[in-house]
Amino acid sequence: MILLYIDPASTSALLYIFIAIGATLAFTLKGSFYRIVNFVKGKGFRNNYDFEGHDILFYSEGKQYWNVFLPVIQALEKKNVPCGYLTSDENDPGLAYESSLMKAKYIGNLTMTSVYLNKLKAKFVGMTTPQLDVMMIRRSKNVEHYGHIVHAPIDIFSYRKFAFDYFDSVFCSGYHQIEGIKKLEEKRGTDKKLLLKSGLTYYDVMLEHNKKNGFAKLDNKVVLVAPTWKEYSILNRFGVRFFENLLKDTSFDVILRPHPQSYVSFPEVIGEIEKHFKNEPRFSVDRNPLGNASMEKSSAMISDLSGVIWDYAFLYAKPVILLKTEADAMLGFEGSELDYEMWEMRERPRLGKNFDENDIDDIGAIVTETIENPSVNTLEKLRNESVYNFGKAGETVANQIIDIVNN
Known part of the structure; x- marks a missing residue:
């Protein structure tokens, strides 16, 4: 045989x-x-x-x-x-x-x-x-x-x-x-x-927007959740449960800004979340083409491997709270054939804090601590190294x- x-x-x-x-x-x-x-x-x-x-x-x-x-x-x-x-x-x-x-x-x-x-x-x-x-x-x-x-x-x-x-x-x-x-x-x-x-190229548009409109007054009671759309995202891994735990802390509001592809690839997941919290006054969904308004009014972002974390850090210099994502989540993607550490994983410690699935029940406390005691990061050097x-x-x-x- x-x-x-x-x-x-x-x-x-x-x-x-x-x-x-x-x-x-x-x-x-x-x-x-x-x-x-x-x-x-x-x-x-x-x-x-x-x-x-x-x-x-x-x-x-x-x-x-x-x-x-x-x-x-x-x-x-x-x-x-x-x-x-x-x-x-x-x-x-x-x-x-x-x-x-x-x-x-x-x-x-x-x-x-x-x-x-x-x-x-x-x-x-x-x-x-x-x-x-x-x-x-x-x-x-x-x-x-x-x-x-x-x-x-x-x-x-x-x-x-x-x-x-x-x-x-x-x-x-x-x-x-x-x-x-x-x-x-x-x-x-x-x-x-x-x-x-x-x-x-879209950085040109966002920078021009910020130049014309200035930055909104910082609201220390808003956290922006902006995950990727892929299988290993916060939405697909934890769904409604994640936001229920996040909203247990009443000291801040929550804005969800889903990746547009979420509505195409996982409409049931995003639909369930929107339906579950449709009557929650502290929860809102941002689907605007530009994310400037949500980024400006928030003081911290929660994400995973979404590219938006770099927009947030490079354009607004605010802390990011990141879900740890294991390398085996790359199966079916280009990363499965590359034998070195991906750039996001290599550089993400310079952005803010990390959390994993064991921290979901305490995610509200993690956010509050980050908002009240933001780490001081110099992101200009990282931006200049990483963006042409x-x-x-x-x-x-x-x-x-x-x-x-x-x-």
């Missing part, structure tokens, strides 16, 4: 390959169907004709990503460079953006989006959506260059498998992303991508895109 052993990382990789093959087949058939429908209606087989003459196109999954693209579009405008903006969200603010150089279009729901994007024609297409050519969105043979615009300061560990493998470039926010992608390229033998020192082009990432990315198109 021959016994075969497949390690977890390989199993995960095989699973994603099978999923990708199935998705490819399904969406190829769907794409053929919609092309035939369009042809019968007299529209022919071309579905991006309204963007002819635009060398640069951007695609957004939804309104929550508009602030990632806005600084880049504005920088292109200043250089008199036209671009197109495609979105799957009919409520995307980009559709109402007035510009003679940027043309915006709502391209329908997820199914129609994939069909549309798979037939694009452009020199450059930039998106925040990972897993190009793995899941829903396929490379178009008429697009010369695909770029992924990173929209969080986190390491690549918590991205799904093959998140960046088939992009031509990645606009990175910090050195740690470049480090991780290079290691995966070497391990997998994939083509080397253009890894750019770009920064975080702080406050001017939009202009940087625009210049990098122009270089790609011209060369």
